[in-house]
Amino acid sequence: MLPDIMAAALNEQIKVEAESSQIYLAMASWAEVKGFEGIAAFMFKQSDEERLHMLKLLKYVNQRGGYAVVSALDEPRLDYSSFSVLFRQLYEHEVKVSASINNLVDIALTHKDYATHNFLQWYVSEQIEEEAQAKVILDKIDLIGDSKGGLYMFDNDMKNFTSQGHNIVQ
Ligand code: OFO
Numbered sequence: 825m826l827p828d829i830m831a832a833a834l835n836e837q838i839k840v841e842a843e844s845s846q847i848y849l850a851m852a853s854w855a856e857v858k859g860f861e862g863i864a865a866f867m868f869k870q871s872d873e874e875r876l877h878m879l880k881l882l883k884y885v886n887q888r889g890g891y892a893v894v895s896a897l898d899e900p901r902l903d904y905s906s907f908s909v910l911f912r913q914l915y916e917h918e919v920k921v922s923a924s925i926n927n928l929v930d931i932a933l934t935h936k937d938y939a940t941h942n943f944l945q946w947y948v949s950e951q952i953e954e955e956a957q958a959k960v961i962l963d964k965i966d967l968i969g970d971s972k973g974g975l976y977m978f979d980n981d982m983k984n985f986t987s988q989g990h991n992i993v994q
Pocket of ligand 1 (some may be wrong): 950
């Protein structure tokens, strides 16, 4: 059985993951309209993954005797001035998500909810990967700057990575 405070915090996280999915969906749409298919494919995939993170939490809350709430989401407010700004927002967003996962771990330990603590370890690992991936991409984009040729090649790399199911960090 979930402690009430844990159920409430997990419900907040359900919203965070759903909003992450919306943020990446908005980024995907922008990249697609700009003609950057590879970046768009990467963002669509990220968006799908965030939805799975949300679903995993939702099912866990219900399975543990809580009630997972599907709440209204905030509209993504993004600065689309360049790809480097876009990827910086992605990176900063992931850092924020890691902090909220850490906060959940903290609540689980404080309330001796070891089942949830165990469940959350998957998210802890996932965040390590996602932060690292976002940082690598951001560093690459910062190197490229505004070079059109560089962006074109980067977009192709992203296409290959996404279609082969590879992680860009590899
Ligand atoms: Fe990338 O955030 Fe989910 O966990």
